[in-house]
Amino acid sequence: MRRVVVPLAPPAPPPPPAGASQDVADAFGLDLDFDFALPIEQSIPPQAPSMTDERVRLERPDPEVDLAFESSQLKPIEPIIDEAAFEFGDATEVWDGAALDFSAPQDDSIDIDPMLEAELPLPPPVLVPTYAPTTAAPMSSHPPATPSLRPSVDVHARRQQRADRARALIAEGAFADALDLIELLRASSSDGLADQLEAEWARAQYPSQEAPRLLSAEAPVDYESELGGLGATLSVIAQSAVIRTMDLDHRAGYLLSLLDGVSTVEDIIDVASMPREDTLALLVDLKQRGLVQ
Amino acid sequence: MEYVIGIDLGTTNSCVAVVQNGVPTVLPNRQGYKTTPSMIAMTETKKRLVGHLAKRQSITNAEFTVYAAKRLIGRKWNSEPIKQVLKSASFKLVEGPHQDVRIELRDRSYAVPEISAMVLSEMKAIAEEYLGQEVHKAVITVPAYFNDNQRQATKDAGMIAGLEVIRIINEPTAAALAYGFGRRLDKQVAVYDLGGGTFDISVLEMSSDGVFKVISTAGDTFLGGEDWDTRIIDWLVDGFKSEHGVDLRGDRMALQRLKDAAEKAKIELSQQRETEVNLPFIITSGRNEALHLQRVLTRAEFEQLTGDLVQRTVDIMDQTLDDAGIGRDEIEDVVLVGGMTRVPSIERAVAQFFGREPSKGVHPDEVVALGAAIQGAALVEQGNKMILLDVTPHTLGVMVAGGATEPLIPQNTTVPTARTRTFTTSRDNQTAVKILVMQGEHERGADNELLGEFILDGLRRAPAGSIEIDVTFDINADGIVSVRAKDLETGRDQSITVAATSGLTKDEIRSMVEEGKRFAVDRKAGEEFEAKRQEVEGLIHEVEKMFVPVEKVVGSSDFGRDALERARGVIERARQAVSKKDVMLLKEQSDALSRTLRVFKGVVART
Numbered sequence: 001m002r003r004v005v006v007p008l009a010p011p012a013p014p015p016p017p018a019g020a021s022q023d024v025a026d027a028f029g030l031d032l033d034f035d036f037a038l039p040i041e042q043s044i045p046p047q048a049p050s051m052t053d054e055r056v057r058l059e060r061p062d063p064e065v066d067l068a069f070e071s072s073q074l075k076p077i078e079p080i081i082d083e084a085a086f087e088f089g090d091a092t093e094v095w096d097g098a099a100l101d102f103s104a105p106q107d108d109s110i111d112i113d114p115m116l117e118a119e120l121p122l123p124p125p126v127l128v129p130t131y132a133p134t135t136a137a138p139m140s141s142h143p144p145a146t147p148s149l150r151p152s153v154d155v156h157a158r159r160q161q162r163a164d165r166a167r168a169l170i171a172e173g174a175f176a177d178a179l180d181l182i183e184l185l186r187a188s189s190s191d192g193l194a195d196q197l198e199a200e201w202a203r204a205q206y207p208s209q210e211a212p213r214l215l216s217a218e219a220p221v222d223y224e225s226e227l228g229g230l231g232a233t234l235s236v237i238a239q240s241a242v243i244r245t246m247d248l249d250h251r252a253g254y255l256l257s258l259l260d261g262v263s264t265v266e267d268i269i270d271v272a273s274m275p276r277e278d279t280l281a282l283l284v285d286l287k288q289r290g291l292v293q
Numbered sequence: 294m295e296y297v298i299g300i301d302l303g304t305t306n307s308c309v310a311v312v313q314n315g316v317p318t319v320l321p322n323r324q325g326y327k328t329t330p331s332m333i334a335m336t337e338t339k340k341r342l343v344g345h346l347a348k349r350q351s352i353t354n355a356e357f358t359v360y361a362a363k364r365l366i367g368r369k370w371n372s373e374p375i376k377q378v379l380k381s382a383s384f385k386l387v388e389g390p391h392q393d394v395r396i397e398l399r400d401r402s403y404a405v406p407e408i409s410a411m412v413l414s415e416m417k418a419i420a421e422e423y424l425g426q427e428v429h430k431a432v433i434t435v436p437a438y439f440n441d442n443q444r445q446a447t448k449d450a451g452m453i454a455g456l457e458v459i460r461i462i463n464e465p466t467a468a469a470l471a472y473g474f475g476r477r478l479d480k481q482v483a484v485y486d487l488g489g490g491t492f493d494i495s496v497l498e499m500s501s502d503g504v505f506k507v508i509s510t511a512g513d514t515f516l517g518g519e520d521w522d523t524r525i526i527d528w529l530v531d532g533f534k535s536e537h538g539v540d541l542r543g544d545r546m547a548l549q550r551l552k553d554a555a556e557k558a559k560i561e562l563s564q565q566r567e568t569e570v571n572l573p574f575i576i577t578s579g580r581n582e583a584l585h586l587q588r589v590l591t592r593a594e595f596e597q598l599t600g601d602l603v604q605r606t607v608d609i610m611d612q613t614l615d616d617a618g619i620g621r622d623e624i625e626d627v628v629l630v631g632g633m634t635r636v637p638s639i640e641r642a643v644a645q646f647f648g649r650e651p652s653k654g655v656h657p658d659e660v661v662a663l664g665a666a667i668q669g670a671a672l673v674e675q676g677n678k679m680i681l682l683d684v685t686p687h688t689l690g691v692m693v694a695g696g697a698t699e700p701l702i703p704q705n706t707t708v709p710t711a712r713t714r715t716f717t718t719s720r721d722n723q724t725a726v727k728i729l730v731m732q733g734e735h736e737r738g739a740d741n742e743l744l745g746e747f748i749l750d751g752l753r754r755a756p757a758g759s760i761e762i763d764v765t766f767d768i769n770a771d772g773i774v775s776v777r778a779k780d781l782e783t784g785r786d787q788s789i790t791v792a793a794t795s796g797l798t799k800d801e802i803r804s805m806v807e808e809g810k811r812f813a814v815d816r817k818a819g820e821e822f823e824a825k826r827q828e829v830e831g832l833i834h835e836v837e838k839m840f841v842p843v844e845k846v847v848g849s850s851d852f853g854r855d856a857l858e859r860a861r862g863v864i865e866r867a868r869q870a871v872s873k874k875d876v877m878l879l880k881e882q883s884d885a886l887s888r889t890l891r892v893f894k895g896v897v898a899r900t
Contacts (some may be wrong), residue, residue, distance in 0.1 A: 019719075218383065225334075225834075228834065229826075229827065229830035229831070229834070230826075230830075230833075231823065231826065231827030231830060240571060243573055243574075244573050244585060246574075247581060247583075248574050249543070249547065249574060249577050249583055250546060250547065250574050250576050250577045250583060251573060252574060253550075253572070253573050253574025253575060253583070254546040254547075254549070254550060254574075256573075256574075257550050257553070257572070258349060262324050262325075263346070263349075267346055269344055270336050270340060270346060270350070271342070271346055271349045271350035271353075271354075272350070273353035273354050273545070273546075274349050
């Protein structure tokens with residue numbers, strides 16, 4: 001049996017948590033004469049608290065700075081293990097705390113995609129009374145009887161702009177963003193534009209020519225693993241309306257009808273009355289489309 | 294404690310119950326349902342499917358899915374009911390070596406009791422899983438009209454399934470038992486039983502001293518919930534055809550979905566006024582275009598589609614009461630049995646017919662199994678005074694000169710019973726008489742079923758009609774019929790015990806019992822392996838997910854790399870154990886995987 005002897009860096013108060021190293025030894029058949037704890041680079045701990053402070057100071061005004069900061073400052077916390085440089089106890093905990101402090105404000109400062117922000121539902125149009133410019137004509141003794149109304153935004157044009165933007169995103173392959181936009185359109189009106197766009201979205205994301213490729217049994221895909229094993233159970237998670245927009249065939253429709261959240265993948269194979277590989281490939285396809293889980 | 298389970302072995306669905314601490318309880322199957330379809334299928338890989346799984350592929354794998362085996366059990370190959378089944382069965386029926394019926398599935402033929410035994414094994418397994426112990430004894434219910442052969446075949450099925458069938462009881466009797474459980478009633482009740490495939494109407498007399506007696510019973514073995522489903526399917530198919538010009542009957546997958554959807558719609562219409570049938574991608578058209586089926590069915594339309602079926606049950610009820618000479622007003626309560634009785638139009642029809650609302654105190658799907666469980670508990674409990682009187686399902690008699698049947702014990706006679714009648718010789722100098730024991734209500738002997746025959750010889754030569762012979766029929770509490778013929782002049786006698794036969798020899802039954810045992814052992818091992826396999830696959834998945842974070846932490850050291858390599862080895866060995874189907878090895882690898890996962894989690898938790 002191979003013995004690993006690792007020199008420990010003194011001092012190491014408080015004592016490391018017991019048991020982990022023995023578990024390692026049990027699991028991997030090793031004889032250890034040290035206890036196993038998280039190793040980190042010695043240079044990190046002193047910097048950690050200041051990282052937190054710095055982060056708080058930097059947040060909000062410039063998201064770019066945040067990103068730059070993250071990428072540069074986070075690099076050291078992926079430690080390169082050095083068997084001679086294990087640290088235990090306080091150092092690790094201090095660093096962990098710093099990491100936690102670091103992450104908290106980060107959540108607050110999540111950037112809103114400028115594009116999406118621009119596409120948030122619009123406030124209701126404001127009605128602005130306008131009067132004849134004072135310089136254009138001599139002051140009348142009476143103001144106009146009826147003030148003229150001027151809509152601040154052309155709603156239809158704006159919806160069309162959004163639809164165009166959604167189509168552009170679909171063309172770019174930015175499906176998630178496109179779907180967000182489509183949902184915004186759906187929320188603001190039920191004129192059918194959102195449905196139409198969703199169908200375009202579905203057609204673009206799941207082109208029909210993909211189906212034969214996915215059904216091929218020759219592809220070296222481990223379908224069973226993809227599905228979480230033969231004992232996994234699958235449920236339909238997509239709404240019926242969404243499923244209808246998909247480019248599926250009757251076999252996929254039949255399989256969807258068999259998924260009840262109770263039957264296992266193996267059960268489905270047994271009852272599908274299709275070749276096993278076809279059934280598995282179709283199930284993987286449905287899962288990848290986000291219709292089942 | 295030894296439990297006796299009660300099994301309602303239905304044509305379409307079966308149900309199992311047990312009395313626990315004095316409370317009759319229906320036991321749910323693994324899917325959580327309290328009834329299990331009485332269906333068996335053999336997949337292409339020769340895997341046996343029972344219950345819901347078999348039902349879900351019953352149309353797509355129709356040739357190898359057996360349903361309604363109860364219509365076949367204990368029947369002779371050349372009998373009328375078998376001829377009727379042959380017209381519509383999707384699976385292959387062949388004649389067995391003893392004029393019995395066999396079913397061909399893949400490359401093997403099965404006797405009907407074997408098929409029923411598969412359903413009974415499933416019910417036994419459900420009970421054992423629920424009770425956490427092995428079950429050996431059962432009471433099984435059969436329709437009141439089942440003859441001795443059918444009852445014996447059901448007993449044989451129980452034996453093949455590893456059950457000692459301590460009693461066969463009539464379904465309406467079981468229903469009445471559950472209805473009267475815990476109450477002392479003196480009543481004449483009607484049991485309206487509309488199941489998935491059959492309809493029965495029975496009249497029973499219950500007395501407060503615990504005696505239950507079937508007064509009359511009749512029905513239609515080809516009328517049930519499936520007929521209601523078929524009407525919905527036809528409506529959907531016709532509607533789809535007129536809309537799209539495509540006939541869904543030609544596509545098995547579409548038909549399977551239609552059948553499931555029709556049953557679901559029927560159930561929903563018992564609660565709601567309308568239901569939507571929504572089957573996306575039901576078929577791909579000739580133009581390679583996926584078509585969807587979406588239709589709304591209202592309760593009113595459904596009732597219009599099925600009104601004649603409801604009327605058929607009413608007509609049978611009417612005829613049965615007339616035949617038994619019982620007035621509708623003599624029925625003091627009506628017990629509804631079978632899921633179909635939840636359909637509002639049926640409930641209305643029954644209420645209208647009897648002039649009273651049916652009893653709501655018992656669950657229509659469960660009442661028969663509960664009654665069987667109550668009877669089972671009563672049979673093994675000391676001091677239980679409940680008496681259950683069964684009746685002869687059919688008339689028993691002997692065939693006489695001219696080919697007619699002379700009845701001795703009429704239909705619906707309470708057993709045990711004994712009747713004697715004197716006969717005489719039909720020819721001059723006749724030295725022997727042939728006693729043909731017949732069962733059935735037809736006057737013409739040939740139309741009835743021959744149960745057995747024997748010869749009484751040594752008669753004195755004498756003119757026709759001068760020798761008197763007493764023929765005695767005796768039926769004991771277990772329904773065993775003994776027939777004795779005695780020459781009154783000489784005292785010479787001859788007798789026969791009519792042993793009902795399922796169509797299987799003792800050797801065949803013994804061999805099937807052994808095979809059933811082997812299957813049960815394999816099944817248990819398979820389930821154990823399956824449970825372990827799922828556990829191991831889950832662990833592998835978990836461990837694999839942790840490789841990346843663990844590698845980040847310890848992957849740069851020799852020790853870490855070595856440890857990760859060893860973890861991969863554990864996974865590899867676990868996968869090998871899965872492919873070898875080695876349960877012991879799988880257990881070892883499951884432990885190793887658990888330890889690995891624990892360590893990995895420990896490592897990652899400290900980052």
